[in-house]
Every structure is written in C-alpha cells, then in structure tokens.
Amino acid sequence: MPELPEVETVMRGLRPALEGKVIARALVHRPDLRFPLPPGLARRLTGARVLGFRRRGKYILIWLEGGDSLLIHLGMSGRMVIGSAGSNAETAHEHIVLETADGARVGFVDPRRFGSVDLVRTDAEERHKLLAGMGPEPLEDDFTVASLSTSLDGKKTPIKAALLDQRVVAGLGNIYVCEALFRAGISPQRLAKTIPGARAARLVPEIKATLAEAIAAGGSSLRDYVQPDGELGYFQHAWKVYGRESEPCERCPGMPGCSGIKRIVQSGRSTFYCPRTQR
DNA sequence: CAAGAATCCTGTCAGC
C-alpha cells in the first residue's frame, strides 16, 4: 500500500536509527521477495556505514559507504520495524534484519512479499531497471501542468489508470489518485487525453497538495501498516472519498442528484468518487 | 500498440 507519503514517512523514521551508523550484522532469511535478492546481500551489507537516504517514487535508497545503494520497495504489505538489537522480537514474515554497531535493529517485514530489495551502485541508481523510466517526482518543480499534459496527450486510458502508471508520475497509488481526482473535480473515468490544458491546471496542484498534506500527517495507516516507530499516521482520517462508499460527499451533502460516494472497479482496482462533482 | 485481466502471496473481514 505504501504510496509516496507512507514511503517518505518510513524513510524519515529510518534516518535516526541508521544514518551515520555502521551495519554490524545483517540477516537475510530467504533467497527472494518479489525478485531474487542480490547474491551475498548479507555480506555486502555487513560493515558498511550508512551515508544517507533518498526517496524516488515509492522506493527508498540507502547510500552505503563503499559505493552501493540498498534499494527497497515495500510493495503492498511491507513495513520497517525498528527496535533494539537486544530485544530480538522475532516477527513473522521478517525477511531481512539490519543491526547497527550502536545497537539498533531494523527489520523488513512483508507478509505478501510483493516488496523488493536490491543493491545498485550509487552512481548508477537512476539506471537501475526499477527506477529507469520513472516519471517526475510529483512534489518537485519538474512536475508541472506542462509536463503532465505532455505525458497524457493522446492517451486513451482513463485518467485513473494513467496516474497509477509510474512512468507518468512517480509515487501515486490507488488511494492518493482517488483523493487527488476528487479534489480536482475530475472523473476517474475521463480519458487521459482530455486532461491536458485547463483540467491539468486543476489536477497538478491538487496532486501536490494531497501528497504534501499526507506527508505532514505522517501518512495513512492501513490495516497492516504502521510507521517505523510504531506510531500511526493519521491521514486516513482526511480521506474524502477512499473507502467511503455510499457516504455523502462532503462537497454536495443532500444536493439533488447526489447519491453519495460511489465505488467502481477500474483495471481490477477499486475507485471511489463523487459522480456529481467529478466530471 | 494499448487496455484490461491475470498473477504473485498472505492476512483480514463479512456473511453464513
């Protein structure tokens, strides 16, 4: 689940535990997640100092002394559990554990194993198969009305599906696409090619605002997702449409023709929207 | 070529 705001929150939570620290011990409990883990992962992590962090879309990159970056994707159910090396709270589905020289313990837990972990040379990060071709960072200045318009131009797919495509814009997932489209008053079923221009001018600022507000709130807590420090994010209380099927839309309570928030399925995934205010 | 379905995997929840 974790979308951009949750990944950003996780990364910020990992920082104090790992940045500047030496990985004294690494445990790798299975050979693969979504993809095979890199050969010798535990050995290549052991002894390395953590130099810094970076997020790209839904990926976390941890820069290691020696020139490698640890690339982490949380998939649907991945989370990072922070504890101390002494209290080895053995968690189910904990596939990778890092222990620092000063006694911190970070576990990667992922029941569904849709997540992925890889090593890439730091100076070649952008060329990694999973990162190459990713679209602009939505909170950066190069994600603009013009850039979004260009990438949607001529696309016959619904805007909902287009925004989930990480090549169009990086980091959006099912929840935040629904939320941003609601805020922009755009129907998720509208074809992407009809967005460039005035609609893109409404959509881009709403994407940025939705994500920024969610990060400020510490992300959204879903059923099986908790921030690294164990605290719950609280943006889920700010969802205006996601998970609110048949509730009245806040924009048109009791208006004639308003039948509440509707749930439909697009490309096999739930979409929530207000048919009256999203056109 | 592009759009939608199937797929990977496990856990949870609603309904009976």
Next chain:
DNA sequence: TGCTGACAGGATTCTT
C-alpha cells in the same frame, strides 16, 4: 466457532 469468498496499499506479464 468455523468455513468460504471477496478484497487489500503494487506492478509486471500475459491476453485480447
């Protein structure tokens, strides 16, 4: 209480 089926934040790969 226990069983069954639907569904879940993602993203690639296979079919139409």
